[in-house]
Amino acid sequence: MAEQTKVKFLVFRGTEEDNTLKEYTIDFVEGMVVLDAMLEIQAKYASDLGIRCNCKAAKCGSCTAEVNGMPRLMCKTRLSSLPVDKPIVIRPLKAFPLIKDLVSDISWNYEVNRKITPFTPKEDCDWRIYQDDVDRVQEFRKCIECFLCQSTCHVLRTHDKKDSYFGPRFLVRLAGLIMHPLDSIDRTEHVKEQAGIEYCNITGCCSEVCPEKIKITDNAIIPLKERTVSRYYDPLISIFRYFFRKKK
Amino acid sequence: MSKYKTHEYDVLIIGSGGAGLRAAIAAKEKGAKTAIVCKCLLGKAHTVMAEGGIAAAMGSLDPDNWQTHFQNTMFGGKYVNDWRMTEIHSKESPDRVRELEQWGAVFDRTKDGKMLQRSFGGHTYRRLVHVGDRTGHEMIRALQDKVVSMGIDIYMEFMISHLLLDDGRIAGAFGFFKDTGKFVVFNSKSVILATGGMGKIWRITTNSWDNTADGISLAYFAGAELKDMEFVQFHPTGMVWPLGVKGLLVTEAVRGDGGLLTNNKGERFMEKYDPKLMELSTRDLVARAINQEVREGRGTEHGGVYLNISHKPSAYVKKKLPSMYDQFLEFADLDITKQPMEVGPTCHYMMGGVSVDPQTQMSTTDGLFAIGEIAAGLHGANRLGGNSLSDLIVFGRRAGSAAADYAKGMKSLPIIDQKEIDEHKDWLFSFFETKSDCPPSLVHTKLQDIMERDVGLIRDDEGLKKVLSDLDSLSQQYKNTYLEGNLQYNFGWHIAISLKFMLITAKIVSRASLERKESRGALYRKDFPKAEEEWGGKSVVIKNKDGNMSVSTVPIQPMPSNLEDYIKKEKEEWLNKQK
Structure with missing residues (x-):
């Protein structure tokens, strides 16, 4: 690694209709991340590069792209973690429509978010909350909404089920609401019918790409699945429903 | 008819950080037709980078009160604060924090289930309500969810490049969508600037890419007075290595939770500069102390000083400072539970900004309001950690409400030129x-x-x-x-x-x-x-006069005696030290 002085990048440039992978070479600086490289390319060779970035500290979740095919935050991807002896390929997120260059249109996520009823506290509560009761919720609230999980989830990425599945990010938000000790809403039906939790077949890809290391599948989705299963598919209740169902 | 797509509003808010979102909620609650425009995507504003906490005299752990918060803020600001803003801020912060909790924010808890508060530089008591070291992010999420649920119009990735005037008062704003470059006119009865800071003017900064001084310039060219612009805070502890992250914030919470500063001789050098408060002295003092240690050859390999928290139990560090732990591990291959960090000063915050009315946050341009980092007054010559987050929600709410009232008082929309x-x-x-x-x-x-x-x-x-x-x-x-x-x-x-x-x-x-x-x-x-006594009584004011920059000084209004009593003793001690 120490002798590496130049790094080659193949960067996606253009729109859906007209695009190319353009080659750029930059000097390697110790500690450099992919976003540093893209900003240097923008400053020196590609003034009109389309790129989203903001905090440069892995806190805002804006600078998403696919680095050698993996959805990543560019500001959190050190060059030293990549095989820099070969060109590094940088593309926009695959699961969303392209705007230009590395910028994709992620507005669908904001539409989904609007479908979730916000936190609705129980009436007359005294707001005494114990740390043990919110540890789980705080894990989910770490989400920086980079939507890497959304871009990785094969239900959205490969099968494009955006009309019937909210995706991991919003199951995490729902889990945070459901497990909040003071939330008063029964959200189980919403999780099953609107959020489409049954589409998830727990491959765990979302957890792998999460920059906040939220255990999305284990801690959010599986507990929500358990709730839907015990509400809708409990065998005893099903038998009960079968025998006592209303005659048409 | 305009040749550009035109939207009409009562209240237009530029910026979607904590202040902008809080103002939108207040304006909408008053029935105003309200919109937010933001350069970034919703939920990505610079507020998400705020780490340490929200300063509010809740008294969860200590016998805190608004008077002490007032006294601390005035001392930190070296007595050139707008005392009325400081008073309002100290009194209203606790209620604004409780509101965030009711909208879904989940702060860390005390053993008896109250909001936990931590120590911070310049605060007498444990005062900062927090969630680990990602408090700003929690604030943004709570406000964002509230804004979305209220159905407030949001124009994302939209850049405002010009404010429009109608005979000297605000008439709206002009700009374009980043994704298409399509131009849009906002014709609005009032405009609230919530555009944040200007850190990107410096290279070594904690600020995000969006902090490019938009609001200062927009206000200046709209004829508004700017105040205290000489006061720029350099946070004492930014990362100094690797180069790509030089300047990145290392939260003051590291010191608040027991972190120690040492030079390359292993000396706790703050003993020389502020033996009373040590590491938890005010930011201006700590930053200059670090600068002096480095200049005099007692710095580290990469030109900083050491900040060490590794004497605390590993689990404690990971629980209290999870982002810092990740940040150093990911960016510098350094485990802060085992090794000391290297830190140095980094441009962080502007205390100055648009000169505003302390009650309503209206600038000297009719119908133009300013809140958060872009408003001057609350922090005086130096801001205390934690006071910016409470600033956002206290004055965001006030401005949103005042702007809605202002719009109600106008019969028709201003005319666009x-x-x-x-x-x-x-x-x-x-x-x-x-x-x-x-x-x-x-x-x-x-x-x-x-x-x-x-x-x-x-x-x-x-x-x-x-x-x-x-x-x-x-x-x-x-x-x-x-x-x-x-x-x-x-x-x-x-x-x-x-x-x-x-x-x-x-x-x-x-x-x-x-x-x-x-x-x-x-x-x-x-x-x-x-410090000179004479300068303690005035502020530097800058204004655009027919294309020229006019610079003048204006006197600070004297404080009523009941407030003066809270700060008198400390102020005299400090003034004596200056002689």
């Missing part, structure tokens, strides 16, 4: 027509070089005058900057426009620093190293 828009649009296009070999990024780099050189922690007459002349020549070069491509998501174009904001603001900061001939809080003048 089409010619003004056309001229401005020609300027926006002009970059694509210029032929030169100077891209906007090069101008930006040069600007940062100039500011790092002479408008940092330590300033003087000679350096500031040189800056002003260098900025003049850079502004000439800027006129010839060229761009490639088209209007669609063009990063270079966005920088080119921001450079107008940054160049004028750099000049304002330098001009104000030159005017104040003393050292106070964050402003340290080598040629006037002490």
Whole structure:
């Protein structure tokens, strides 16, 4: 690694209709991340590069792209973690429509978010909350909404089920609401019918790409699945429903 | 009819950080037709980077009260704060924090289930409500969810490049969508600037890419008075290595939770500078102390000092400072539970900004309001950690409500001047027509070089005058900057426009620093190293007068005696030390 002085990048440039992978070479600086490289390319060779970035500290979740095919935050991807002896390929997120260059249109996520009823506290509560009761919720609230999980989830990425599945990010938000000790809403039906939790077949890809290391599948989705299963598919209740169902 | 798509509002809020979102909620609650426009995506504003906590005298753990919070803030600000704003802030913060909890924020808890509060520099009591070291992010999520559920209109990735006036009062704003380059006019009865800071004028900064001084410049060209612009806070602890993350914030919570500062001799050097408060002294003092240690050869390998928390149990560090743990592990291959961090000063916050009415946050331009980092007054010459987050929600709410009332008082929408828009649009296009070999990024780099050189922690007459002349020549070069491509998501174009904001603001900061001939809080003048009693009673005000920058001083209104009583003793002690 120490002798590496130049790094080659193949960067996606253009729109859906007209695009190319353009080659750029930059000097390697110790500690450099992919976003540093893209900003240097923008400053020196590609003034009109389309790129989203903001905090440069892995806190805002804006600078998403696919680095050698993996959805990543560019500001959190050190060059030293990549095989820099070969060109590094940088593309926009695959699961969303392209705007230009590395910028994709992620507005669908904001539409989904609007479908979730916000936190609705129980009436007359005294707001005494114990740390043990919110540890789980705080894990989910770490989400920086980079939507890497959304871009990785094969239900959205490969099968494009955006009309019937909210995706991991919003199951995490729902889990945070459901497990909040003071939330008063029964959200189980919403999780099953609107959020489409049954589409998830727990491959765990979302957890792998999460920059906040939220255990999305284990801690959010599986507990929500358990709730839907015990509400809708409990065998005893099903038998009960079968025998006592209303005659048409 | 305008040739541009036009939206009409009662209240238009520019910026989606904590202040902007809180203002939107308040305006909407009052029945105003409200919209938020933001340069970034919703939920990505610079507030998400705030780490340590929200200062509010809740008294979860200690016998805290608003008077002590007031006293601490005035002492931190070295007594040039707008005392009325400081009073309002100290009194209203606790209620605003409780509101966040009711909207879904989940703060860390005490053993008996109350909101946990932590120590921070300059605060007498444990006062900062927090969630680990990602408090700003929690605030944004709670406010964002509330805003979305209220159905407030939001224009994301939309850049405002010009404010519109109708006979001296605000008439709206003009700008474009980043993704398409499509121009839009907002015709609005009132406009609230919540655009945040200007850190990107410096190279070493904790600020995000969006903090390009937009609001200062927009307000200046809309004729509003700016105040205290010489006071720029350099946070004592930013990362110094690797280069790519130089300047990145290392939260004060590290010191609040027991972190110690040492030089390369292993000495806890704060003993020399502030033996009473040590590591938890005010930020101006700690930053200059670190600067002096490094200058005098007691720095670390990468030009900082050591900040060590590894004497605390590993689990405690990971629970209290999870982002810091990750940040150093990911970016510097360093485990803060085992090794000391290397830190140094980094440009963090502007205390000055638009001069506003303390009750309503209205500027001297009718119908134009300013809140959060872009408003002057609350923090005086130096801000205490934690006070910015409470600033956002206290004055965001007040401004949203006042702007809605102001709009109600207007019978019809102000008139938009089409010619003004056309001229401005020609300027926006002009970059694509210029032929030169100077891209906007090069101008930006040069600007940062100039500011790092002479408008940092330590300033003087000679350096500031040189800056002003260098900025003049850079502004000439800027006129010839060229761009490639088209209007669609063009990063270079966005920088080119921001450079107008940054160049004028750099000049304002330098001009104000030159005017104040003393050292106070964050402003340290080598040629006037002490605070002067005379300067304690006035503020430097800058205003655009017919295209020229007018600089003057205005007296600070005397404080009523009941408030004076809270701060008298400390103020006298501090003044005596200056002699």
